[in-house]
Amino acid sequence: xxxxxxxxxxxxxxxxxxxxxxxxxxxxxxxxxxxxxxxxxxxxxxxxxxxxxxxxxxxxxxxxxxxxxxxxxxxxxxxxxxxxxxxxxxxxxxxxxxxxxxxxxxxxxxxxxxxxxxxxxxxxxxxxxxxxxxxxxxxxxxxxxxxxxxxxxxxxxxxxxxxxxxxxxxxxxxxxxxxxxxxxxxxxxxxxxxxxxxxxxxxxxxxxxxxxxxxxxxxxxxxxxxxxxxxxxxxxxxxxxxxxxxxxxxxxxxxxxxxxxxxxxxxxxxxxxxxxxxxxxxxxxxxxxxxxxxxxxxxxxxxxxxxxxxxxxxxxxxxxxxxxxxxxxxxxxxxxxxxxxxxxxxxxxxxxxxxxxxxxx
Amino acid sequence: xxxxxxxxxxxxxxxxxxxxxxxxxxxxxxxxxxxxxxxxxxxxxxxxxxxxxxxxxxxxxxxxxxxxxxxxxxxxxxxxxxxxxxxxxxxxxxxxxxxxxxxxxxxxxxxxxxxxxxxxxxxxxxxxxxxxxxxxxxxxxxxxxxxxxxxxxxxxxxxxxxxxxxxxxxxxxxxxxxxxxxxxxxxxxxxxxxxxxxxxxxxxxxxxxxxxxxxxxxxxxxxxxxxxxxxxxxxxxxxxxxxxxxxxxxxxxxxxxxxxxxxxxxxxxxxxxxxxxxxxxx
Numbered sequence: 123x124x125x126x127x128x129x130x131x132x133x134x135x136x137x138x139x140x141x142x143x144x145x146x147x148x149x150x151x152x153x154x155x156x157x158x159x160x161x162x163x164x165x166x167x168x169x170x171x172x173x174x175x176x177x178x179x180x181x182x183x184x185x186x187x188x189x190x191x192x193x194x195x196x197x198x199x200x201x202x203x204x205x206x207x208x209x210x211x212x213x214x215x216x217x218x219x220x221x222x223x224x225x226x227x228x229x230x231x232x233x234x235x236x237x238x239x240x241x242x243x244x245x246x247x248x249x250x251x252x253x254x255x256x257x258x259x260x261x262x263x264x265x266x267x268x269x270x271x272x273x274x275x276x277x278x279x280x281x282x283x284x285x286x287x288x289x290x291x292x293x294x295x296x297x298x299x300x301x302x303x304x305x306x307x308x309x310x311x312x313x314x315x316x317x318x319x320x321x322x323x324x325x326x327x328x329x330x331x332x333x334x335x336x337x338x339x340x341x342x343x344x345x346x347x348x349x350x351x352x353x354x355x356x357x358x359x360x361x362x363x364x365x366x367x368x369x370x371x372x373x374x375x376x377x378x379x380x381x382x383x384x385x386x387x388x389x390x391x392x393x394x395x396x397x398x399x400x401x402x403x404x405x406x407x408x409x410x411x412x413x414x415x416x417x418x419x420x421x422x423x424x425x426x427x428x429x430x431x432x433x434x435x436x437x438x439x440x441x442x443x444x445x446x447x448x449x450x451x452x453x454x455x456x457x458x459x460x461x462x463x464x465x466x467x468x469x470x471x472x473x474x475x476x477x478x479x480x481x482x483x
Numbered sequence: 484x485x486x487x488x489x490x491x492x493x494x495x496x497x498x499x500x501x502x503x504x505x506x507x508x509x510x511x512x513x514x515x516x517x518x519x520x521x522x523x524x525x526x527x528x529x530x531x532x533x534x535x536x537x538x539x540x541x542x543x544x545x546x547x548x549x550x551x552x553x554x555x556x557x558x559x560x561x562x563x564x565x566x567x568x569x570x571x572x573x574x575x576x577x578x579x580x581x582x583x584x585x586x587x588x589x590x591x592x593x594x595x596x597x598x599x600x601x602x603x604x605x606x607x608x609x610x611x612x613x614x615x616x617x618x619x620x621x622x623x624x625x626x627x628x629x630x631x632x633x634x635x636x637x638x639x640x641x642x643x644x645x646x647x648x649x650x651x652x653x654x655x656x657x658x659x660x661x662x663x664x665x666x667x668x669x670x671x672x673x674x675x676x677x678x679x680x681x682x683x684x685x686x687x688x689x690x691x692x693x694x695x696x697x698x699x700x701x702x703x704x705x706x707x708x709x710x711x712x713x714x715x716x717x718x719x720x721x722x723x724x725x726x727x728x729x730x731x732x733x734x735x736x737x738x739x740x741x742x743x744x745x746x747x748x749x750x751x752x753x754x755x756x757x758x759x760x761x762x763x764x765x
Contacts, residue, residue, distance in 0.1 A: 175659050196665035208656035212678040221674070222664035269664075 124186030124276045125151045126172065126309055131181035133167055133333075141167045143333040144181070149326075152307045154300075158320035159330035160356070165313045166281055168330070172311060173202050173279050185276055196225070201270035202279040205286060207262045209254040209269075215241075216250040219268045233272075240268040243302065260291045267302070278303070280312040284319065296322060317357050321345070329353045347472075351479035354401050354472060360432060362401045363446045366476065369396040376400055376473070378437065379444070383417035385466070389473035389482040398482065401472035404432065404449040407464045415463035419446045424456050431456060510742075517541070517736035524731035540736045555709045555717065557737050563632075564713040565744060567702070568695030570633035575691050576684055579639045583646035584672055588658065598647070605640040609701055617704055627708040636701060642687055649683050650676070685755045693745045714741040 126149040133142040141164045149155045157165040170176040172183055174195035182189050190198045201222075209218050216237055223233045241247050244264040254262055263283065270278055283299070284292045300323055303310050314320055320327055321341045329337045329344060329352075337349040341357075348354035354362045367378040367385075369392040376385040376398060389398055412418075418438040425432040430452045437444035438461060448464060450456060473482040512531075516524050519534035544557040585591075586598050609616070616635045625631030653676070661671045702713040712720070718741060721734045 173659075173663060175662070195659075195663045200663070202660070202663050204656045204660060206654060206656055208654060208660035210657065210660075210675055212675075212681075221661075221666075225665035225670065269660075 124309065125149055125153070126277055126311065127182075127184040128168075129182040129184070131168070131171065131183060132179050133164070133171060133176065134179045141333050142171075145328075145335050147328065147335070147338055149309060149311070152309055154303050154310045154312065154323060154325045155328060156312045156314060156320045156324035156326075157328045157330060158314055158317060158356070161315060162332075163330045164333040165315075165328075165330050169202075169279050169281055169311055169313045172198075172277070173200055174198050196222075199273075199276045200279055201273040201275040201277075202281065203266045203270050203283045205282040207254070207266040207283075207286075209262060209265055211254055214251050214253060215246060215257070215265050215268075218254065218265055219272050222269065222273055236272040236274070237268070240271045243271065243305075244268050259287050260295065263287060263291075263295055267299070271302075271306070276309065278308050278310040278312075280310065280314075282314055283312075284314070285316070292319075299323065317359060321357070327357075329356060331356075347481065347483075348401075349481050351399060351401070351474045354474070354481075358403055360404050360447045360449070362403050362472070363407075364474075365400045365402070365437065365444055365446070367398055367400050369398060376471075378417065383415070383437075385416050385471060387468040387471050391482050393475045393477065393482065397476050399474040399476045401474060402466050402470065404447040406466050406470035407446070407448045408466065409448075409450060409454065409462055410465040412463045414465050416465050417446075417463075419448060419462045419464060421456055421458050421460045421462060423458060426452065428452050433462065435462065513735045513738050516731055517733075517739050519732055521730055521732050524735075525728055536732065540732050541740070544733050544736045544740065555712055557714065557717070557740055559710065560712050560714040560717040561740060561744070563629075563711055564696055564715065564741070566629050567632040567698065567713055568692050568744075570629060571636050571695030571698075572688050572691040574633060574637035575639040575642050576687055578637060579642035580646050580677075580680065580684070582643045583650055584676065586643075587647055587650040588668070601640050601643050603640075604638065609636060613700070613704065620705055626705050627711050629711070631705045632698075632702055632711065632713070633695070636695065636698065639691070642691065645683065645687065646680065649680060653679060682755075685752050689749055689752045692748050696745050 128145045128147045131142060131145045132140075134140050145168060157168060159165045167176055171178050172185075172190075174190065174193060178191045183191055185198060185200065210221065213221065219237045219240060220233045223236065228236075237250070238247075241250060244267060246261070246264055246268060249257060249261060249265075254265065257265065263286075266283065280299070284295055287295060296319055299312075312319075312323060324341050327337075327339060327341050327344050328335050331352045337344055337353045344353060344357050348357060348362075351364070355364070365378050367376050369375075369388055370377050370384065373392070374386070374388055376388055378385070378400065385400065392398070419433070419435040420438050421433055421435040423434040425434070430449050431454065433448040433450055433456050435446055435448070437446055448462060450462075456462065474480065475482055512529065515530055515533050517540055518537035519530055520536045523530055523534060546556060546558070582601065586594060586601075620626060620631050620635055623631075625634065657675060658671060661675055666674060697715060698713070699715045699719070702711075703716045703719075706712055706716075714737070718734060718737055721737065722729055
């Protein structure tokens with residue numbers, strides 16, 4: 123097993139489209155790194171470059187100590203799980219798992235041993251003679267995992283492996299993948315656009331946007347201190363509320379636009395002109411009495427989820443575009459038209475520079 | 484939707500039965516004729532029930548051939564046709580599947596051009612290019628040979644196009660998974676693509692075998708040696724026999740025999756077809 127390293131990796135397609143603008147990162151041995159981002163952000167491209175399915179335009183990818191830029195996919199000692207599983211439809215489950223090993227001239231009894239072992243781990247024992255077409259989605263997913271495991275690779279690459287499954291199965295497979303990776307201790311790169319998957323699976327996250335790694339860190343680091351507006355809006359569900367405002371003249375607070383209210387915290391550094399974007403997560407806004415309120419929200423719509431409710435509304439007198447979402451206790455009755463008085467703990471207020479989207483720190 | 488309109492049902496069945504009659508009657512008459520002695524077809528009244536000379540007639544055509552047409556045993560002609568049709572079908576499939584593989588899976592200069600050049604040859608069937616093709620075959624000394632009968636007919640734009648369309652529907656990830664599994668281009672072709680194309684190959688084989696079997700003009704041109712006559716042109720020669728009444732009983736027996744192999748191919752391959760369709764998984 124081995125770590126993985128990206129050194130100034132760039133990708134430009136022959137038609138001139140720049141997919142990756144330079145990634146520098148080291149993944150340590152046994153680490154589970156999730157690459158998350160919206161579609162078209164280059165996350166799959168990055169993964170495919172590690173797999174060797176895309177060429178690296180500039181920079182270097184290392185697996186262990188070796189530069190792998192020029193190696194064929196088969197020689198990189200990686201295994202990949204595809205979104206549509208890419209099982210060979212005409213081969214049995216056993217052959218699907220054994221194919222790569224046969225091509226590698228692994229001895230027959232060794233193949234049988236490894237496949238049996240993987241089938242045991244993945245509960246596929248009774249299905250080894252079936253064809254992929256006779257399996258359910260979850261079983262196919264397991265076969266795809268099995269095909270990766272039997273290779274005993276240095277790294278697993280997952281390309282949105284759960285997005286073809288229904289919601290319940292997805293949660294179950296998510297746990298299984300995590301458990302399996304822990305047990306095997308194999309370095310893993312996992313691409314997804316689903317931030318729940320990203321948060322739950324990752325030791326570390328790479329949040330990508332438009333070919334740039336906006337932030338790299340543990341899920342909680344990213345949740346607690348998003349480095350950019352994009353990361354702040356992308357990680358966390360429902361998404362963070364963004365309110366524009368200015369730094370108060372005496373420098374001790376933040377004045378929201380309109381007469382939206384004043385927050386008793388100020389950014390550690392204030393940008394030129396004093397314009398700022400204030401970010402507050404819906405779960406950090408707390409209903410309080412009118413006297414303690416930092417802001418007031420006119421309720422427009424309530425989504426009751428049971429355990430809690432999502433309240434969507436507008437900042438009272440906040441001017442246009444000051445939509446706010448609040449997560450309140452499910453037991454609390456809120457109706458459209460109500461005015462909610464809200465407060466927020468100072469350490470849960472995020473400040474961003476509206477010009478470059480960077481966190482003010 | 485189930486409609487209950489008795490007259491419509493009766494009407495459509497009548498139409499279908501008429502269709503079957505129109506198609507089947509000539510074949511029946513050919514069969515009946517092949518079982519009568521020589522004179523009953525010439526008497527002016529076409530018999531509608533089988534006669535008693537069946538074994539005799541078939542033995543004659545298979546063994547010694549039709550005298551008036553040069554006495555080439557039908558067995559030889561059947562064999563020639565079979566070899567030619569088989570070579571054409573197998574050759575066409577082999578060449579077009581490889582061409583399609585190259586066009587779909589490899590990036591090389593002028594790839595698009597190659598495809599279009601192949602596609603444009605659809606406009607040039609044998610009949611159009613028959614003189615130059617004959618010239619080439621003659622100068623390659625391939626007249627009166629199985630190669631001469633089959634090679635000029637082997638290149639196939641249609642089959643290439645069909646395989647190309649099929650390969651385009653094979654998910655790209657399959658090729659990528661195979662690459663990661665350490666399968667080179669040839670291994671991928673042999674282990675993955677070929678087994679997946681099985682039903683397409685079977686379907687094309689049926690069509691192309693019959694295409695090859697029914698070739699008439701080309702064998703007529705390139706064979707002068709009776710040993711290489713094919714069955715379809717053979718039947719025509721029997722009719723043209725000079726100074727003799729056409730031996731209808733023997734001609735019809737030959738026709739029946741000529742129809743048999745394509746029918747067998749269809750019947751036999753049909754099973755593979757259906758099997759493939761049931762097993763198809765996507």
